[in-house]
Amino acid sequence: MLKAFKYRLYPTKPQTGDLERTLELCRQLYNSALQERRDTYRRAGQRVTFSQQSCYLPQIREELSEYKKVHSQVLQDVLHRVDRAFQGFFRRVKRGQKPGYPRFKGKRRYDSFTFPQAGANYGVKIQDGGKRVFLFGIGSVKLKLHRPLEGQIKTATVKREGDHWYIVFVCEVEPKPLPENNRAVGIDLGTNPHFLVTSDGEKVEAPRYYQKTQEKLAKVQRSLSRKKKGSNRYRKAKLRLAKLHRKIANQRKDFHHKLARKLVNTYGTIVHEDLNILALSRTPVAKGVHDAGWAEFLKILAYKAAEAGRRVIAVDPRYTSQDCPVCGRRERRPLWVREYTCPSCGTPLHRDVAAAQNILAKAWAEPSGKVSLRSPGL
Numbered sequence: 001m002l003k004a005f006k007y008r009l010y011p012t013k014p015q016t017g018d019l020e021r022t023l024e025l026c027r028q029l030y031n032s033a034l035q036e037r038r039d040t041y042r043r044a045g046q047r048v049t050f051s052q053q054s055c056y057l058p059q060i061r062e063e064l065s066e067y068k069k070v071h072s073q074v075l076q077d078v079l080h081r082v083d084r085a086f087q088g089f090f091r092r093v094k095r096g097q098k099p100g101y102p103r104f105k106g107k108r109r110y111d112s113f114t115f116p117q118a119g120a121n122y123g124v125k126i127q128d129g130g131k132r133v134f135l136f137g138i139g140s141v142k143l144k145l146h147r148p149l150e151g152q153i154k155t156a157t158v159k160r161e162g163d164h165w166y167i168v169f170v171c172e173v174e175p176k177p178l179p180e181n182n183r184a185v186g187i188d189l190g191t192n193p194h195f196l197v198t199s200d201g202e203k204v205e206a207p208r209y210y211q212k213t214q215e216k217l218a219k220v221q222r223s224l225s226r227k228k229k230g231s232n233r234y235r236k237a238k239l240r241l242a243k244l245h246r247k248i249a250n251q252r253k254d255f256h257h258k259l260a261r262k263l264v265n266t267y268g269t270i271v272h273e274d275l276n277i278l279a280l281s282r283t284p285v286a287k288g289v290h291d292a293g294w295a296e297f298l299k300i301l302a303y304k305a306a307e308a309g310r311r312v313i314a315v316d317p318r319y320t321s322q323d324c325p326v327c328g329r330r331e332r333r334p335l336w337v338r339e340y341t342c343p344s345c346g347t348p349l350h351r352d353v354a355a356a357q358n359i360l361a362k363a364w365a366e367p368s369g370k371v372s373l374r375s376p377g378l
């Protein structure tokens with residue numbers, strides 16, 4: 001299975017210049033390849049293929065010498081990206097969806113380039129026991145390997161995020177099954193302040209530091225809105241805002257990883273709500289600010305579970321927050337009612353814990369419950 005490892009790069013000033021230049025060359029190649037496809041499609045209704053376009057690469061590198069400083073496979077990967085954008089476009093046309101024609105990438109809108117194979121011959125190589133990485137056309141760049149790299153490197157992508165640079169290695173790793181475990185748990189993706197609640201009654205909140213950064217974010221956002229657009233102070237506040245956004249994203253990711261790790265270590269089977277059905281069925285106010293985070297969290301959970309040989313099941317979430325898990329009585333209650341006693345069987349219940357128990361029960365009741373084993377995105 002594939003696993004991604006992301007590390008911070010510390011390029012020198014001249015190296016940063018070379019990285020920026022590489023991105024710009026890739027962006028220009030992307031846009032001209034897109035242009036060619038658009039023109040041909042408009043004029044003749046015909047498709048240009050990846051192999052037709054990649055034939056030009058040697059010629060481009062011959063005539064535009066700056067392209068010699070970019071590895072040929074990196075350039076091929078750019079053409080692959082154009083190809084994927086078009087395949088997506090044609091797929092949407094075929095399905096009758098709103099197609100959304102592939103777009104040109106503006107300046108600062110092209111933020112990464114990929115070495116599709118790793119190794120010295122392919123333009124990227126780890127050096128000095130992981131303290132540096134050699135990148136074709138850039139040189140030997142300082143690297144912080146904050147956790148060890150595992151498995152066989154398949155691809156390496158260099159990314160710009162704000163004013164930071166990262167490298168993401170996608171590696172082929174062996175799954176590491178944990179010992180068998182018969183414990184099963186249902187999780188309810190919680191309403192505030194809970195991130196999730198388990199059928200065992202555990203209530204997990206987002207960590208304090210994360211909530212604190214979010215409060216800070218709101219403050220910076222307010223102060224930005226008071227500053228004059230285009231002024232020096234506005235620009236500074238904007239930079240601070242971008243930095244905070246990145247910090248929050250990292251903290252959230254860290255929280256997701258730790259929580260997923262804990263669940264996978266504790267339970268052999270984990271049952272959650274199917275987010276696609278949830279999105280269709282619930283009222284917009286029902287679940288608050290965590291929405292965006294759940295999909296991300298479930299992806300990490302599915303991935304860690306697959307790696308450990310655990311089962312993750314997604315079930316239809318309808319009525320899970322209304323039914324009594326003991327006697328099955330269905331009743332709609334206002335959102336603010338968190339704890340109540342079932343009027344039919346007298347069981348004292350907590351709404352979210354009851355929902356989590358119903359979710360768990362559904363996995364056994366609906367054997368068709370979809371087992372989600374997705375591979376991770378980057």
Ligand SMILES: [Zn+2]
Pocket residue numbers: 324325326327328329342343344345346347
């Ligand atoms: Zn009951």
